[in-house]
Amino acid sequence: MTTAPVHRPQLAADNITLAKGAGRGVGMALIVVGLLAALAVLGMGLSGAAGVTKKHALAVYHTGAMGVLAMALGGLFFTMVFHLTNAGWSATIRRQCENLASFLPFAWLLVLPALVIEIANHGLLFAWLNPAYYHDHALQVKSAFFYLPNHIVDHDTHKVATEPVLPVFFLARALVYGVVWTLLSRRLCALSRAQDASPSVELAAKARFTSSWGMLLFALTTAFASFDWLMSVDFKFFSTMWPVWYFSGAAFSAMALLVLVFARLKAVGKLEGVVTSEHFHDKGKILFSFTVFWAYISFSQYFLIWYGNIPEETAYYYFRTFEGSPWRTLGITLMIGHFIAPFLIVLFRPVKKSPLALGLVALWCLGMHFADIYFVLRPMVDAGTGLPPHIMGHLWVDLAAIVGLFAVLVGFLIVKIPGLSLVAHNDPWIDESLEHRNYV
Amino acid sequence: MTSTPHPDELTAQRLAGLARGPVGGKDPDPVTGDGTLIDTPGVRAPLVLNDRSFGEITNIICGYTENPVPRWWYAAAAVTAGLAAMMTVFILYLIITGIGTWGLTNQVDWAWDITNFVFWIGIGHAGTLISAILCLLKQKWRTAVNRSAEAMTIFAVICAATFPGIHIGRQWMAWFLPPLPNANAIWPNFRSPLLWDVFAISTYGTVSLLFWYMGMIPDVATLRDRADRRLRLNPQSGGPLLPFLPIPVDLIRAKVYGFLSLGWRFSGRHWHRYEAAYLILAGISTPLVLSVHSIVSMDFATSILPGWHTTIFPPYFVAGAIFGGFAMVLLLLIPARELYPHMKDFITLRHLENMAKILTLTGLMVGFAYSMEFFIAYYGGNEFELYAFKNRATGPYWWAYWTMIGCNVLSPQVFWNKAMRTSPFVIFIVSILVTIGMWFERFVIIVTSLHRAFLPGEWHMFSPTAVDICIFVGSLGVFTHLFLLFMRFLPMFAMAELKAVLPIASPHHGPGHGSGGHQHGGGH
Numbered sequence: 001m002t003t004a005p006v007h008r009p010q011l012a013a014d015n016i017t018l019a020k021g022a023g024r025g026v027g028m029a030l031i032v033v034g035l036l037a038a039l040a041v042l043g044m045g046l047s048g049a050a051g052v053t054k055k056h057a058l059a060v061y062h063t064g065a066m067g068v069l070a071m072a073l074g075g076l077f078f079t080m081v082f083h084l085t086n087a088g089w090s091a092t093i094r095r096q097c098e099n100l101a102s103f104l105p106f107a108w109l110l111v112l113p114a115l116v117i118e119i120a121n122h123g124l125l126f127a128w129l130n131p132a133y134y135h136d137h138a139l140q141v142k143s144a145f146f147y148l149p150n151h152i153v154d155h156d157t158h159k160v161a162t163e164p165v166l167p168v169f170f171l172a173r174a175l176v177y178g179v180v181w182t183l184l185s186r187r188l189c190a191l192s193r194a195q196d197a198s199p200s201v202e203l204a205a206k207a208r209f210t211s212s213w214g215m216l217l218f219a220l221t222t223a224f225a226s227f228d229w230l231m232s233v234d235f236k237f238f239s240t241m242w243p244v245w246y247f248s249g250a251a252f253s254a255m256a257l258l259v260l261v262f263a264r265l266k267a268v269g270k271l272e273g274v275v276t277s278e279h280f281h282d283k284g285k286i287l288f289s290f291t292v293f294w295a296y297i298s299f300s301q302y303f304l305i306w307y308g309n310i311p312e313e314t315a316y317y318y319f320r321t322f323e324g325s326p327w328r329t330l331g332i333t334l335m336i337g338h339f340i341a342p343f344l345i346v347l348f349r350p351v352k353k354s355p356l357a358l359g360l361v362a363l364w365c366l367g368m369h370f371a372d373i374y375f376v377l378r379p380m381v382d383a384g385t386g387l388p389p390h391i392m393g394h395l396w397v398d399l400a401a402i403v404g405l406f407a408v409l410v411g412f413l414i415v416k417i418p419g420l421s422l423v424a425h426n427d428p429w430i431d432e433s434l435e436h437r438n439y440v
Numbered sequence: 441m442t443s444t445p446h447p448d449e450l451t452a453q454r455l456a457g458l459a460r461g462p463v464g465g466k467d468p469d470p471v472t473g474d475g476t477l478i479d480t481p482g483v484r485a486p487l488v489l490n491d492r493s494f495g496e497i498t499n500i501i502c503g504y505t506e507n508p509v510p511r512w513w514y515a516a517a518a519v520t521a522g523l524a525a526m527m528t529v530f531i532l533y534l535i536i537t538g539i540g541t542w543g544l545t546n547q548v549d550w551a552w553d554i555t556n557f558v559f560w561i562g563i564g565h566a567g568t569l570i571s572a573i574l575c576l577l578k579q580k581w582r583t584a585v586n587r588s589a590e591a592m593t594i595f596a597v598i599c600a601a602t603f604p605g606i607h608i609g610r611q612w613m614a615w616f617l618p619p620l621p622n623a624n625a626i627w628p629n630f631r632s633p634l635l636w637d638v639f640a641i642s643t644y645g646t647v648s649l650l651f652w653y654m655g656m657i658p659d660v661a662t663l664r665d666r667a668d669r670r671l672r673l674n675p676q677s678g679g680p681l682l683p684f685l686p687i688p689v690d691l692i693r694a695k696v697y698g699f700l701s702l703g704w705r706f707s708g709r710h711w712h713r714y715e716a717a718y719l720i721l722a723g724i725s726t727p728l729v730l731s732v733h734s735i736v737s738m739d740f741a742t743s744i745l746p747g748w749h750t751t752i753f754p755p756y757f758v759a760g761a762i763f764g765g766f767a768m769v770l771l772l773l774i775p776a777r778e779l780y781p782h783m784k785d786f787i788t789l790r791h792l793e794n795m796a797k798i799l800t801l802t803g804l805m806v807g808f809a810y811s812m813e814f815f816i817a818y819y820g821g822n823e824f825e826l827y828a829f830k831n832r833a834t835g836p837y838w839w840a841y842w843t844m845i846g847c848n849v850l851s852p853q854v855f856w857n858k859a860m861r862t863s864p865f866v867i868f869i870v871s872i873l874v875t876i877g878m879w880f881e882r883f884v885i886i887v888t889s890l891h892r893a894f895l896p897g898e899w900h901m902f903s904p905t906a907v908d909i910c911i912f913v914g915s916l917g918v919f920t921h922l923f924l925l926f927m928r929f930l931p932m933f934a935m936a937e938l939k940a941v942l943p944i945a946s947p948h949h950g951p952g953h954g955s956g957g958h959q960h961g962g963g964h
Contacts, residue, residue, distance in 0.1 A: 205479070223808075227819075238821075300753075300754040312822070
């Protein structure tokens with residue numbers, strides 16, 4: 001597949017390739033089992049089996065889907081950043097970012113069932129889909145954003161619709177996100193794959209150019225997807241920081257997952273001298289910086305809303321954090337688990353340089369990433385019921401949906417990774433990456 | 441071709457003083473400009489042009505402070521000193537008369553003063569970004585611009601700190617700003633972001649000053665040693681300080697630089713501690729880049745005023761600060777590299793292009809924030825919030841809003857074209873526009889929200905008085921004058937760091953190591 005030049009013996013084929021079809025069975029099994037688990041949760045919710053409610057099933061499924069979507073978006077983000085900045089050190093890790101980004105179309109497909117069920121059931125978590133809320137002024141002022149060209153209030157008669165209205169604009173945007181993400185991820189992966197066959201700097205230059213306008217599209221689609229699919233779950237809530245928060249989690253979780261991928265590849269004896277402790281050091285630094293960035297963004301959003309103390313904003317946080325709310329504990333757990341603990345641990349250089357230590361932290365971080373999205377969606381199960389928020393049991397349902405969807409992503413990566421060389425071995429920056437040292 | 445000596449041989453001769461270095465001034469290549477605009481993936485552009493040796497770098501950079509003062513410098517210093525004096529006079533007038541001499545009204549009680557404050561504190565952020573974040577990201581091109589950008593940070597903080605200081609009205613109470621125990625048991629309001637500003641900015645100023653000064657110690661020691669050597673050869677070296685004051689200039693240099701260099705002897709241990717301290721300070725400064733302007737943004741965002749209370753303010757202000765700061769760095773360095781000999785060898789077209797790209801990126805970030813604000817003003821469904829934004833775009837201050845959009849969001853888009861982002865002239869023009877746009881951004885945020893209070897009876901337009909205008913223009917003079925003094929008396933480049941990014945500094949340099957396009961080693 002590849003011939004290693006004399007001066008870079010690390011790129012010998014057996015060091016940077018896995019056997020074709022290696023782990024395929026495990027990967028496919030993970031995909032099937034994961035998908036079945038997640039769909040079973042949805043099915044139980046829809047049929048009401050075992051006392052699982054529709055809203056509950058949908059909230060946990062949506063948590064898993066938005067969580068893996070964030071990781072795939074983070075993979076696309078890092079791919080583009082490395083191209084855009086002419087980064088040298090990252091040449092040996094970019095291929096796995098691309099593999100992660102190539103999950104984007106599937107992540108999009110995983111979100112779709114949640115949206116379809118929402119619309120078919122006229123709003124379970126997304127109360128704005130429910131005709132009972134059409135009279136709400138807070139919904140009417142923003143209804144164009146969801147429903148155009150349809151209207152929930154008739155323009156001439158001012159009569160509020162009593163039948164569910166199809167949210168055309170909302171669906172059209174969902175379609176746009178899917179198209180943009182698919183095109184971007186496929187194009188960048190295709191350019192990289194073509195480079196494996198024929199070393200050409202023009203392909204790298206093309207990828208760099210794609211990343212420039214791609215980054216613009218990425219920012220806009222990620223922002224509005226986060227509004228559409230997460231923030232609008234509480235249609236009265238609004239925050240300009242929201243897309244930045246979702247992005248911070250995307251970059252954070254993607255880097256955590258990449259650390260795990262490389263820790264595993266190192267554990268099976270691959271990438272010797274190609275992805276070294278120096279690369280792990282840098283990945284650790286990125287993980288660290290996005291832990292801090294997430295905390296900065298989450299804190300700023302919370303703090304400004306708390307300080308401003310305007311009812312229409314504080315309701316979102318009050319519901320989750322008032323004394324006695326079961327979600328308060330989760331909020332504090334996020335503070336410690338998503339920020340303080342990883343901050344204090346990854347701060348130390350030996351942790352960053354060790355695949356095992358960093359891998360363990362990364363695993364924890366992935367859990368925290370799902371918990372972060374869970375904190376947004378899961379409390380909404382009780383919203384609008386008039387009941388105080390409570391944890392209704394059936395924690396296994398939550399785990400089945402979230403872990404199931406994560407297993408789909410992991411299975412996809414296991415199947416995908418051996419299909420290509422583990423590194424973009426013809427990347428023009430490969431030499432710089434192979435010689436990468438943080439401190440000399 | 442056969443008679444051409446090997447480049448390493450030539451370098452060796454130049455290092456030994458047997459051959460002269462190139463003078464520079466090659467014809468620009470249509471594709472690679474001065475040779476640094478190469479865009480082929482996998483090839484790193486040279487960071488220093490004309491194969492400068494270590495000795496040449498020292499001579500050129502020390503020459504900026506040791507050679508006779510250029511004539512343009514006197515002219516520029518005179519003009520800026522005049523502006524600074526004007527500012528002093530108007531501040532005195534303001535203190536004597538009261539802040540009613542500004543155009544403030546009962547509703548618009550924050551206007552140019554706070555606009556200027558936020559404008560200046562933002563300018564400083566580029567320096568910290570270059571010295572701290574680009575250091576942690578190992579961006580080697582920063583070595584050519586970090587020293588002057590850090591100096592700019594200090595001077596911008598000085599200008600910024602002036603404005604809240606004179607805004608308090610009763611200057612004799614200024615010591616109430618820090619929480620000092622006093623007989624009346626009066627404490628500042630710890631819940632106020634304005635007090636957090638006091639802490640944020642004093643911390644920022646202190647750390648920036650330390651970072652700048654510490655980085656300068658080895659270079660100041662070089663200036664000291666050179667003055668000292670000249671004195672040993674000629675006790676009257678440098679001539680008399682003034683015609684009636686027969687102290688040799690180099691004696692003063694040796695003493696002052698000697699004092700400032702804190703006993704630096706270039707020993708390995710010194711360098712080791714220096715590198716460790718540099719990394720720690722870079723680590724400390726990085727959160728400062730984010731925290732200072734985040735807290736400045738909270739001056740507005742913690743209030744519930746329409747147009748001010750929005751959660752994206754902290755990162756949006758930080759991006760805007762870096763944006764405005766880079767424009768100012770470019771405004772200072774583009775003329776400097778034209779005026780000083782050989783400076784184009786260090787600040788290449790590539791440096792300018794990189795900074796132009798950062799302008800585009802941060803300009804798009806603030807554009808993103810502007811659109812998110814507008815979108816959420818609509819989506820949030822608060823009619824006052826939506827009014828505040830509609831009023832910005834179409835109300836009496838529409839011209840300020842569209843100046844902001846045109847300068848900050850649209851003008852950097854020319855840099856999508858390579859010819860534009862590599863033309864110093866175009867970059868200079870865009871930097872001027874961005875500086876104007878970023879000043880207007882703060883003006884738009886502050887004044888358009890205040891001039892439409894909740895009661896229509898309180899609606900006022902703001903018009904600046906001569907005092908407003910002269911103090912702001914004067915602050916530009918203070919800033920530029922301090923920068924001119926810096927260029928004259930302190931090393932404008934981090935010499936040791938510049939040398940470390942040269943190909944000859946690489947342990948792999950030379951025959952047998954395949955000194956390809958990439959460079960490594962050096963840095964920190």
